[in-house]
Amino acid sequence: MAEIRAEMVANVWKIIAAEGDTVEEGDTIVILESMKMEIPVLAEDPGVVAQIKVAEGDVVQEGDLIALLDD
C-alpha cells in the first residue's frame, strides 16, 4: 500500500481519480491549489486507488494523507 501525502499546505481543488481506478505512474490523483497555483498530486507508481482521504474544498496540511494506492 503506497501513501500519497500533501507536500504543502493547500486546498483540495479537484479530485481526479476515483476509488477503484487503475492508475499509471504520473497520473493525476487530485489537484491541490495553494497561493493561486495548481499543484497536481501524481501517482508515483502504477496501482489501484484504494482510498481517497480528502474531499474537494478540504484544506490539507503538509504531510497529510491524500490517498492510498494498492500496488
Add this chain to the structure above:
Amino acid sequence: MFESVLVANRGEIARRIIRTVRRMGLRAVAVYSEADADLPYVREADDAVLLGPADPRQSYLDAAKVLEAARASGAQAVHPGYGFLSERAGFARDVVAAGLTWIGPSPEAIERMGDKINARNLMEQAGVPVASGTRTPVTDAQQAVAAAAEIGYPVMVKTAGGGGGIGMGVARDEKGLVKAFEAAARAAARSGGDPAILLERYIERARHVEVQILGLADGRVVAVGERDCSVQRRHQKVVEESPSPGITEDLRERMLKAAVRAGEAVGYRGAGTVECLVDAEKQDFVFLEMNTRLQVEHPVTELVTGIDLVEAQLRIAAGEPVGPILEPRGHAVEFRVYAEDPKRFLPGPGKIDVWEEPAGEGVRVDSGYAAGNMVTPFYDPLLAKLCVYGETRAEALDRARRAIAGFTVTGPKNNLPFCAELLDRPEFAGGDYDTGLVSRMR
C-alpha cells in the same frame, strides 16, 4: 475630494494604498477575510470591516459584501487595488450606482480593455502592432487546434479575463496545446471570471516591457515611462526595473506613443498599464494586453519619477489635476518576495517567526506581513516588494545585494535566495536578458 476611501483588497497593496490615503488626510477603510484579521493593513486602517471566510469567493471577490462594507463604514470612494474585483466592469458599475466614487477607469474602458481578445482587436484598429492570434474566443480544444494550425506553433494560450500569468501556457505541438487549453479553462473556472480563451503566436526570446499611462482628469493621456518585467517564472513577474536595459531610445519613444494611443482609444482615465512584448534583436514590439488598474510593480515608476501613483489615482478620480510629471531619472528595481521555495518555486505558506526588513538609502519595502502573521494558502504568494533606487543601474543593483542580505524571513519558504542568485547571474547583471532567463537558471 471625497473624504474616505474603502480599499477593496488585502496584504501589501491594501497597506500601500492605505498609507497614501491617510497621508492625504482621508479616512481609510480596510476590508478583510477571517484569514487576514491579524495582518498589518487591517490595523493601520482607520476602520476595518470583516467580509467573511478565507475563500476569496466568499470575501474579497464577493462584490455585494464589499459594497455593503462601504455602506456600513460610510466610505465615499472605492479603490480596488489589483487582482480581485479590480478589473470587473460590473463591480465598477455597482460602485458608481451606489453613489460612490470608483477609483479607476470607466466601466466601459475596463470592459473594452479587460477582455484580452477585445483589447487586441481594438489595438489593431488603433494602429498599435499586435501579435497574430485568435480574434474570437476559443471555446474547445478542437477549435484551439484548428486556430493554432493557422497561427503556427509555438502558441501562447491565455484566458481572456485572467491576469498575473494565471492559466497561461506555451504549446509547441498539438498534444501540448490540448493540455494548455484544459489548464487555461480550469484556471478560468477557478477564478470565477470570463471563461473565454485566446491563442497568440508565442515570441521566443522576448522581453516583456510595459508602459505606465495616466489618463488625466482633463482628458489627456500621458505616458510615465516604462518597466521591464522580463524576469518571470511560470509567466509571473519576479523582478521589474526601469528604465528597461534592453530597448533603444527610439523604441522607447515608439512604445510610449503607442501606449498613449491605446489609452486614447478607450478614453482612459486613471492609472493603467500597456504591456508589450519586445523582440530585442529587431528592436520591435507588439501589444500584449492592457491592465486597467494599478500594477503590482508600480513602485518602480514611483522611484524614478517621484510620482505617487496612488495619489494620482485619487486626484484623477476626484477630478483634480495631478502634479507635474517629470522625466524619469536614475534606475529602480523591484524584487517580489514570494512565499515559495527558491529552487522549484512551489508555494510554501506558514507562520512567520522572524520578519526583519532592510532599510537605508535608496531602499523601499512594501510588505503585507509582520512577525507572528500566518501566510495562508488562500491568496497569492506575494509577501513583500523589495525596491531599490540608484543614480545608475549598477548602484541600484549594489543596493539590492545589500538589501537582500539584510532581509530576514523565517517560517514560510521564501525566494530571497533566488533573488540573490539572480543578482550574481551575469546575464541579469549585464542587462541583456529575456523572459527565458529564470528557466535557464533552473
